[in-house]
Amino acid sequence: MTATAGPAGRRGRARCGTAVRLVALGAAVLTVLAVTGAPAAPAQASSSACSSRSTSPSTRPADGTRPVVFVHGWMADGGALKETGKALTARTGNRITPYYFDYGAHRTTWASADAVAGCLAKYLAAVSATYGGDGKVLVVAHSMGGLATLYAARRAGAAELLGGVVTFATPYLGSPFGETWAAGFWQDLHQHGSTEVPPPGSDAQVCLGPHPNGGANMPDACASTLPSYLPASVPLTAIAGSATVRRTLGPFHLYDIPLSSDGIVPVSSAHGYLPMNPREPQPRGVKVSLRTDACTITSDSLLTAAVALGWSKSALAALAAGIGQMAVLDDNTFDGILSGNLTPGLVAYLAAVEAAASCSHGRLYKGDVSLNHATDALISYLDQLGGGAPAPSSGPSTFQATQLGTSRYSDEYRAAIRAVRPDGFLLHVDFDASGRNDLRKPETSCVTVSDGSTSRRLFPVQSTLSTNSPGRYTGTLTFALAAPGSYGFTYSCASDYSTVALGTAAVPSRAVSVYSRDYFANILDVRSVGGQTVIRFAAAGRSDLRDPATSCLRTSGGTVKPTVTLEVSRRSSTGATYAGTMTFNARTPATFVYSCLDDYSSVQF
């Protein structure tokens, strides 16, 4: 960014406004970054040494699991993907052990440098050595972390250690946000207090600039070469975010502006693995899966997000300018308008998209749809690798109970948890509740299950009371054990009682068909057997949960109903759960909808 003093008067004032706006925007961008999980204060660099802040590579993976190395992106650190790691661990049915690689002390250094790719290659080797067996590890990477993985893979022996790679929003063809004044300003603000100096030609924000098809080179002044392809034996799944902004006026929809981007990385770039390096032959037989998480937000929500983040009037004015600038697009020229033309208004617009859209660059790796894609990929890799990572054989789930506690309204009104007993798809909770005569009935209680990105509620599907008198209830409440995540119990399901942690469940979850947080059907597994599609599921809801036999699979040949075999069927006055298999006389590709009504979300197979 450069500046020259101009004459006083109109130009000077315009520039003053712009400058003030820049500073306001910087604050806004930092606010957004804080929301999206980037660290507030950078770590001190240790010039060339690899960070010791990564998960120790000598940590043994849990029995029966395969290591997955999580690699963060530009301007982040090893903590950025921990939520994702926990969610994927639960969703894969505890078949993986996450390792978080951290190059946060060099997060402004380009991915190919020794401090990033070199350290990652060493880290992969160390994790592989600890794992033993076939030595294959999986990688899940966000943004520039995907490029770091490709650069690491071309270091001696590293590619042979990879069993599969999943990338969220990796800019294989660069980003129009890279190599702009905004990226530089953003990076500068974040570097405050850091002692890192990227090596010459290795300034990440420059090297992240666009290098589309045929460009064949990294941006000028970037001393790196293009990344190389992985060996054909290493499958890759590339997940892109694609946000659409609906322009509205009051309650009325006017038209849609598809960004074809997560706000920072275009879909074409996040899916640009194959065309990324025209100078290098693509490996024959390479397995590349392209997945998209599409989301829609309204222009209202951009404003709401900006106001909620406490943006200044100058930043709001810049956002208004950005919305106006985007509104006059008559086709999808978002990339073009960003490239070399990044106004403060568009920066504000991107920051608001980042905050408002679930598929934005900084939120993509936490979203339900993206996590489903990543889960599918990891399970596929685990199944293909075999041997090193057997599927859990002891029932549909595992449950690790925490130290038991008490859900309390006051010292007088309380429900102590005496025991938590997992039982296949059910979770029995032994309790002892006491209070005055107006103590609420225990059947009103609920369990909340959260996997880091979503929260669902479960209601008792069975109640067995040994003491049942006003002011005193003891016995057992049974809940569905149908979803992965952390389980918490709240007596009477009201916010005036505290929530007590019960433990964490690892339940496979390929996808979820959802009506609301109180009704859902978790798809544990999908198999094709002799022309049929077999879905293993666990559904939970309130007492009016629909029968799973009403579900359907929609294919190009029509709608097909299942034959249902139930392992669990429980219904009470407060809750219900069904678990088992649905067998459809149809092949994928197909769309599954629980109860076959469109009030449940559809799941693509």
Place this chain on the structure above:
Amino acid sequence: MRRHEPGRQRPDAYRYSVRLLPVVVLLVAACSGGHDSDGGGPSGPSPSASPSTAPPLTQQQGSALSTRLASGSEDDLRSAMGIPPGQVLDPAALAGLREAGPVSFDMATFQPLDATHATVVGRFAHPPAGQPAAWTFLLAWSDGSWTIVATEPVR
């Protein structure tokens, strides 16, 4: 593009100052010309300069905007919102706006954001069932008139 000597570490304060220097210079350079926002001083803006705050939305301008929104005319809606001719509009929007209108703008709520942007609260006379009547309108000043950029429900 910044260049650094390889491996050389610089003190934090130095690096911070250098890195933010362009911003500081830009601010000082841009803001040093003329302190009198009314343009009365010798170094003040020329008579044609942009004002430092947006001109208020007059009752007449508000009425004109409301008329264009609720007229049922696509051209009127495009001009009120700065929508380019090639952009296809949801056909339900025109009818919906005509039924929901007119929009009465509360001039007392007008708040300039900068020289060319402002917010004002407007109320639909007949909002669709279940929808709020009062919305904050984000406005842009262009070619001597206000256009609507976006809206947000009044909290």
